[in-house]
Amino acid sequence: MQSASDQVITFKIVNHGTSEYETLVALRQEILRTPLGLSFTTEELEKEKSHTHIVALLNDEIIATAGLVIESSSCKMRQVAVSKKFQGQGLGSLLMNFCEKYAKEKGIPSIYCHARHHVVPFYEKNGYVCEGDDFNEVGIIHTKMRKNL
Numbered sequence: 001m002q003s004a005s006d007q008v009i010t011f012k013i014v015n016h017g018t019s020e021y022e023t024l025v026a027l028r029q030e031i032l033r034t035p036l037g038l039s040f041t042t043e044e045l046e047k048e049k050s051h052t053h054i055v056a057l058l059n060d061e062i063i064a065t066a067g068l069v070i071e072s073s074s075c076k077m078r079q080v081a082v083s084k085k086f087q088g089q090g091l092g093s094l095l096m097n098f099c100e101k102y103a104k105e106k107g108i109p110s111i112y113c114h115a116r117h118h119v120v121p122f123y124e125k126n127g128y129v130c131e132g133d134d135f136n137e138v139g140i141i142h143t144k145m146r147k148n149l
Contacts, residue, residue, distance in 0.1 A: 007058055009091065011098040014053040024055050024065040031081035036139060051078075054102070056095050058086075064095050068103065068111075074146075075103040077113040096126050104149040112146040120145065 014020040025040060033039055048067065056064035063083045069076040077099050082092050103111050112131070115123050120130065120143050128145035135142055 009063075009094060010057045011095070012055055012057060014055050016049045016051070016053065020055065020062065021053060023062045024053060027062060027065055027083060028079050028081045031084070032079065038138060052102070054095070054099060056082075056091060056098075064091050066095055066099050068099055070103070070106060070108065073109065075099075075106070075108045075111045077111055080113070092122060093126055100147065100149055108149065110146055110148045112144060114142040115145045117141040117143060 012020075014024060025045065029040060050069075052068040052070065054066050054068065055062045063086050064081065066080040067078045069078060077096075080092065080095065082095070100111055113123065113128070114135075114137055115128070117134065117140070123145045124130075126147070128147045131144045131146050135144075
């Protein structure tokens, strides 16, 4: 198993429609959609043109990704995915930090996400707080979580 902890991870903004974007979509499909028996639709991906796409790279390989949607007074972090071989090594937290820093630099006071129920403790560990009632999204329970920046 590879470890990200002893290697240099870099972060980068990726443009919609590029080959790197296609790679991050494939990673999201593998981690987030395939286990649920779902696939991204053309319409869903088309809506992402205005989103900010962030990737974590190890030796030019995309090993994690997250999307940001800048709103008027907050930022929604969505579609967070870490390659299976790098899960549990702190990479998700590094990705969160990068997303939070990016939003803060844009003058956004808070960031939120719709967390799948089983990853709520991960977000809590990273300073996020549950907000409101649980809800169903893509057929599974989610919780809205927010962090003030």
